[in-house]
Amino acid sequence: MCGQLADPQTGDSETTYSNIFYCQGCWQDRKKAQQAARGGATDEAWNEGSAFVYMKAVEGIQAAAGSNGDMETSVAACVGSRPESSAVRGAHGRSLLHHIAEHGDAGAIRKVLDAYQNFYGRHVELCSTVEMYEDGFGLTAGEIAFAGNHAEAFDALVNSAVNRPRPSNFCTDSNKAYVKQKLSYEGDGDGAVLKDEKGGGVMMGWEKPLMRRHAEVIAPTPGLSVMNVGFGLGLIDGFLQERQPAKHTIVEAHPDVYAEMGRRGWLDKPGVNVLGPARWQDQIEGMIAAGPFDGIFFDTYAEMYGDLQEFFKLLPQILKPGGVLSFFNGLSDKNMYAQAISCRCAQLDLARLGLACMYEPYPIGAIDEAEWRKVVNLYWSLETYYVPVAVRIPENEPDAITRVFNSLPPRCDGAQPELRAMAVRPGDACGKVLDDKLAKARQAAEEARRLEVQQQMIKDAATPPLVEAPGA
């Protein structure tokens, strides 16, 4: 069936290059088209040709960058003649996209992406596509464009990636197993941690400012009906209480967390309705009966995007028209390019369900390394966090979305809300996780230049100097 991806574990489908993977239904057609393009060339001859065109394209990119020349035309000529060169990787695992991203030529990037699409089809799974290739330093082309402040090139790479097929990922088994683990609450205040049995941080106190902002977003005024899925340290629920909701529902799966909620008085708090201890998946009727809500926040543990997508599907039943959804946005926590893709994907998935989603950048800064020594899972590394603000679009009242977006309260530090359709922008603080990779890449480039100079000197020394002929 078209769009159904083959399973890399069972080998149900075939692959050409090790990192290119096809939708099963398109594989045969694609194979025929590729064979026709090869025109009977042996693998060796074909691969040599691809590598040669790749090298020519890299030379063209460097020449155009050095002379302010037309990079797009030069790249188009190469990948037009051999489109498979769009997926070739040269020194340090760099593809043409990596080389172009250094200079931020969005037109040339689109030419490579078009060539890739022409040759490999549109059903290469997102995690295997050329946009996601990491070079030898762990950098994607998107991160290089981001670091170079090349906004148009960055957006071109993001928009291309979000249109790739994404197989759903669920964590049902690990979530069920998590609920059976023994949890521990340690420390207090900003240093508090809730840990699972293996020392994994379920929730940490450093997230407090983020939770405050999520609460402000889903409960901008007093007197609303709100729901939070996942109690954890109770941070967001504390902030929601400060915002004086008329009704406050909390869904919690874990018996240890539920018991802690009892000790802290949450089970008997006036106006608070706790559903649990049971997974949200098993409390759908309860959520529908308690709703619909003006604001919903979702932040669970040991779940993946597929689970969140399943929760999204409930929104038309549990979120009021004009109501706001927000969720812990930690889907891609170590890579700004992947973060941008995740934000766009969630936005598109929510749009299909009738929600308009924008993002508010929140400069969280670097988390103290001492925090990460408390847990075994470093689950956040970026210095900017993107708060999702998703409004359920009311029928026949399109202005309502603008009204909701415009009435977001300022942040507690007084900063005015800034909502973006494209969450991540080059220039946002990213931090060490990217700086370290860039430093390694720079070091390797300097080393390569040094070697080149050395080799040239050796060559020059080996060439006999011109000697004038006697009597000339």
Ligand SMILES: C[S@@+](CC[C@H](N)C(=O)[O-])C[C@H]1O[C@@H](n2cnc3c(N)ncnc32)[C@H](O)[C@@H]1O
């Ligand atoms: C990251 S913590 C939430 C932290 C919370 N936002 C706060 O401000 O402290 C995740 C919580 O979700 C709960 N949880 C995990 N899986 C769940 C599920 N399937 N249904 C409901 N709650 C779940 C965990 O037990 C945990 O209490």
